[in-house]
Amino acid sequence: MKVTFVGAGPGAADLITLRGARALAEASIVLYAGSLVSRDMLTHCRPDAEIHDTAAMSLEEQVAQYRRAQLNGWDVARLHSGDPAIYGAISEQMSALDELNIPYEVVPGVSSFTASAAVLKTSLTRPEVSQTIIITRSEGRASAVPEGESLAALATHGASMAIFLSGAGLTKALEELRTQLPDETPAALVCKASWPQEKHHVATLGTLLDDISPEDWRLSTMLLVGRALENTPGTPSRLYSPEYSHRFRKASKEPLTNA
Ligand SMILES: C[S@@+](CC[C@H](N)C(=O)[O-])C[C@H]1O[C@@H](n2cnc3c(N)ncnc32)[C@H](O)[C@@H]1O
Known part of the structure; x- marks a missing residue:
């Protein structure tokens, strides 16, 4: 049994990562932040998955679901909008999981x-x-x-x-x-x-x-x-310049000098 924190991306159901979608497809319980995560994302879930919207839940109520899943040996996917590391309030959940000895991993998302x-x-x-x-x-x-x-x-x-x-x-x-x-x-x-x-x-x-x-x-x-x-071309990066060599490409032109 484990909890996977999944970055859902900004909204569109096809902007989740393949790994995130797989975690959703395997989870028996899915907790998702309904105020920010689109319900379309739930199309990746198993048809028999138990789904909880965390918008109206306290941390204790969420931890109670993790505990229940632990007792039953169920995998949990916890969906966060964008990337879970940015304003995701995941650290307090991780501390609670540590206390319960519940293993967890994080799947990043498109912020x-x-x-x-x-x-x-x-x-x-x-x-x-x-x-x-x-x-x-x-x-x-x-x-x-x-x-x-x-x-x-x-x-x-x-x-x-x-x-x-x-x-x-x-x-x-x-x-x-x-x-x-x-x-x-x-x-x-x-x-x-x-x-x-x-x-x-x-x-x-x-x-x-x-x-x-x-x-x-x-x-x-x-x-x-x-x-x-400002969508003006400005100074381009030298990365693709014909005068610029790097590990994967040799310059096709002599480097420019300041002469
Ligand atoms: C609690 S933070 C979650 C951020 C999220 N972890 C991320 O990486 O995008 C919520 C804020 O993220 C931004 N946000 C989330 N989804 C967005 C979207 N689809 N378009 C624009 N801003 C969004 C807004 O500033 C919103 O107030």
Whole structure:
């Protein structure tokens, strides 16, 4: 018997990994976060699997299901949206499983921040623009953000930012970012990436809220910010340049000199 924490991906049932789908197909009990994971994902489950939506369950109630599965020798799949390592609240579940001597493993998933970049058909890294992605969140009632990790403090790096859980505090998040970044900085909202209801809005920090109502972007919304979002060619990476040699390819042209 074991528990498998499965990254469900951003929403679409075919954005789960093959390994994740296999874990679902084998589990006798499936616990899933119904507030964020699409019910379509449950098509990967066994027809006779027992399915529990954790949205209305406390940690103790979830642990009781793990304990029940242990007593019966049943495998459990615990579905988390995106990748379980990002705002997945898995560590408290793992501590409880450790106490019960229940083995577990983690199957990673497609995080919603990369799914959001895919919606925008953009790259979050660009040579000489940004080579760093800051994954962060707006402060929420359930989890405080440590000192030094305020949006304003992180914005001083000028790196690309993927800001989770920002829907409810969009106006405040933008105010904080604008204390450090120019109003022309590209900014985008992606809501429910890969769901049938998917929508996105691309603007700048200064204009993001001009034509939309924050109320319509409260849930399952990713805020992406940074100059890398500008879909201009900029300086290309040298990786595919004919002058650039690396372990798997010899340069077909003489390297460029500065002469
Ligand atoms: C509790 S966090 C879970 C994040 C998840 N572990 C991940 O890797 O994507 C929930 C937040 O993730 C983001 N999110 C989740 N699914 C999304 C989607 N399909 N499109 C855009 N943002 C999403 C939103 O910011 C939402 O408030």
